[in-house]
Amino acid sequence: MFRKSCVLGAVMCAVPFGAALARDVEVGPRPAFLIEKMADGALKDTLMACSGKPVERTLFSIGHRGAPLQFPEHTRESYSAAARMGAGIIECDVTFTSDKQLVCRHAQNDLHTTTNILGTELAAKCTQGFTPAGGDKASAECRTSDITLAEFRTLKGKMDAADASAETVGDYMNGTAPWRTDLYATAGGTVMTHAESIALIGSLGAKFTPELKAPSVEMPYDGFTQADYAQKMIDEYKAAGIPASDVWAQSFNLDDVLYWIENEPDFGRQAVYLDGRDSEDGFDPLKPDTLKPSMQELADLGVNYIAPPIWMLLTVSDGKIVASPYAVAAKEAGLRIIAWSFERSGPLNSGGGWYYQSVSDVISGDGQMYEVLDVLAEEVGINGMFSDWPATVSYYASCMGLK
Numbered sequence: 001m002f003r004k005s006c007v008l009g010a011v012m013c014a015v016p017f018g019a020a021l022a023r024d025v026e027v028g029p030r031p032a033f034l035i036e037k038m039a040d041g042a043l044k045d046t047l048m049a050c051s052g053k054p055v056e057r058t059l060f061s062i063g064h065r066g067a068p069l070q071f072p073e074h075t076r077e078s079y080s081a082a083a084r085m086g087a088g089i090i091e092c093d094v095t096f097t098s099d100k101q102l103v104c105r106h107a108q109n110d111l112h113t114t115t116n117i118l119g120t121e122l123a124a125k126c127t128q129g130f131t132p133a134g135g136d137k138a139s140a141e142c143r144t145s146d147i148t149l150a151e152f153r154t155l156k157g158k159m160d161a162a163d164a165s166a167e168t169v170g171d172y173m174n175g176t177a178p179w180r181t182d183l184y185a186t187a188g189g190t191v192m193t194h195a196e197s198i199a200l201i202g203s204l205g206a207k208f209t210p211e212l213k214a215p216s217v218e219m220p221y222d223g224f225t226q227a228d229y230a231q232k233m234i235d236e237y238k239a240a241g242i243p244a245s246d247v248w249a250q251s252f253n254l255d256d257v258l259y260w261i262e263n264e265p266d267f268g269r270q271a272v273y274l275d276g277r278d279s280e281d282g283f284d285p286l287k288p289d290t291l292k293p294s295m296q297e298l299a300d301l302g303v304n305y306i307a308p309p310i311w312m313l314l315t316v317s318d319g320k321i322v323a324s325p326y327a328v329a330a331k332e333a334g335l336r337i338i339a340w341s342f343e344r345s346g347p348l349n350s351g352g353g354w355y356y357q358s359v360s361d362v363i364s365g366d367g368q369m370y371e372v373l374d375v376l377a378e379e380v381g382i383n384g385m386f387s388d389w390p391a392t393v394s395y396y397a398s399c400m401g402l403k
Contacts, residue, residue, distance in 0.1 A: 025055040025086035031395035037367030043374055050399035055086050060377075060397040062209060063087035064341045064386035065106060070181050072157035073114060074104040075189025076200060083204035086394030089248065089384065090206045092197040094233050095213045100224050101149040102194035102232060106160070109216040111142035113162045115155040116188060118142065118169050122151055127216075130169050137164035138172050145217050149193065156188025179346040194233065198240045208242065211250040211274070230259045234267050244270070248338075250307065252276045254293075261302040272305040272338060273298065278312065285312040285326035285358065295333035305383075306330055307338040310372070311358040313380050321359050321372060327380045339376055342369070342387035370396060377402065 032051060038044040066078025067085060074093060082090050095108040109127065111117045118130055118140060126142035140162075144152060159182055163175035176182050192200070194210065201208055212233055219226050230251075237247050244266035251257055252274040261268035277283050277291065285308075288295060298306065308326065315324040330337055345353035348368060351360035356372070363372075373396055376382045387393045396402075 025057055025394060025398075026084050027055050027086065027391035027395045030389065030391055034366055034369050034392065037365060038370060039367060043370065047370060047396065047399055050395070053399075055394055055398040057086045057088045057205065058394065058397040058402055059088040059207065060384050060402040061085075061087045061089075061390050061394040062338070062384050062386045063090040063206070063390045064344070064388050065091055065093065067389055068160065068180075069343050069389040070184055072185050072189030073106060073160055074192065074197075075157040076192055076196075077184065077189050078157075079192075079197065079200055080204065081184075082390045083201070083206050085389070085391035086398065087387075087390035088206055089209050090197075090201045090204075091209045091211060091250075091386070092192070092194055092201075093211045093213050094194050095144050095215070096221075096224070096229065097144050097147060097149045097152050099148045100222070100232075101152075102236060103144055103149070103152055104192045104194055104197050105144055105213070107213055107216070108145055109141050109143040110160070111144060111146075111155070112140040114160045115142075115157055115191065116173070117147075117155055118173055120155070122147055122154070123169075125151075130172060132167040132172075133165050138162070138166045139164075140172070143216050145215075145221070152191060155191050157185070157191050158182075158188065159185050177346065195236050195240065198236060198242060202240070202242065207246040207248075208237065209248040209250055209272070210237075212253070212256050214253060226253075226256070227259055227263075230256050231263070234260065234264050237267070248272050248305065250274050254303075257303060258301060268302065269304060271303070272307050273303050274340075275306055275308040275312070278309070285324045286315065288326045288329035291326075291329075295329045295335060299333045299335055304334075304336055305338060306335045307340060307386075310339050310342070310355045310376070313337065313339055313376060313382070314356075314359050314372070316359050316362055319362060321362060321375045323375070323380045324358065331381060337380065337382045338384040338386070339380075339382045340386035342373065342385050343389040343392055344387075 035047045063082030065073035067081040071078035071081050092104040093106045095105050125146045128141040130140045159176040161175035166172035248270045250272040257271045257273045260271045313327040345355045349365045352363040356363050385393045
């Protein structure tokens, strides 16, 4: 496997320490905490029986932006934490700087919520500087395309949040949700280029699922086309010597997925179509036959993986959580399914929020997290689960013998 120490700048010199910590999976107290809150039954008994046993790293457990429930997302610290918690695959969301260099950020225009940019001199370069709350909500917009790679490297990652009621920059940046924490963000997270993430994640023994993010700038950007962008992301894996079988390239843009299928077929075989069609008028996961393209049409185009949010895969029948017609249709078409994102909604005592909206009527507390995950794994048959705290999924997957 890939081993290159300190070849991509001083930030990588910490890799051996991180790699050493990641050899043994550490899930901490959270799985036990959730299991104790479960209703008595066979699933609870099975999960309790695995207590104290070694937890194996699995490809089923995917670090969503690393481990951002507690660590600043898309930072070295967040990726290292995800690997320690048994994530077999770790995500770098990929966007680009003004000099067209690839970096890890969830969106091209999120620097104002995910980094300290507003507290630095680079704030002057933001697309929109900080506007305090008044008649409207406080706002700002800072893009990776506003700055160069060299400038990007000077930033520190923070927990993704902003206080829309703030009247000062400091208060605006200090908006972390109470069910997350700033405990591991006080010194700032180490931001990463896409190439640096490849080196780090590989050294930690995990595999890769980069997401090509939709640009906030008009494309082509200074001659940089969407195809150039999609190709550049793949080229960085090839340059690092990473086999295509270790990479699950993702995009909400079906054209990106089809580009990889046609132009990089080895990578295209595992390309993931992120299904965001819930934003379209008339979308109904209970009526998958109305989707365009249909599940079978996607399969006929060469798509092998589809990745919808959790709620699209579930519904309620006779008071129980079951697979939705959307999930059934995907399976019938032979599509492999990856779901997103576990541990992102906060406490489930009020129905679970957006990610659980299709089953909110029967969700009443955190003890049902593993109930939901079990339905997704056993009935829906998902191949992997993104999680903001991979330990929760890693414990389940290892206990159930998932790969």
